[in-house]
Amino acid sequence: MEKFLFKTESIDFENGASVQADYWIVVDKLSPDGDEESYGTAITLKGCRAEEITVSNITVNSSEIIHFVQMLADNHVTPVSLPYILEDWLGTCNI
Secondary structure, eight states: OEEEEEEEEEEEOTTSOEEEEEEEEEEEESSTTSOSEEEEEEEEEEESSOEEEEEEEEESOHHHHHHHHHHHHHTTOOTTTHHHHHHHHHHHSOO
16 A cells, blocks of 8 residues: 555634644556556544544545545545545445
8 A cells, every 4th residue: 555645734613723634646556567547535633633534445536535635635534524424425426
């Protein structure tokens, strides 16, 4: 598994706390020669709330994972909410 930093965002919470959120693209090799890949994502929060989640094998389409991770970053999705967002997203796209 390889992780590539896609985007970093600053998230401010209602209570005045803030964190840095790193949004990653995760790449897994599906074949020994590395010709086939699957893509996932990871979100890491740093600051007052340290959290992390990694989800592998979301799609084999690199364009789809780029679009998905961009949407996560644009909407300041946190590790706690990622499983719910992913479930909704998988129900609305053809992977």
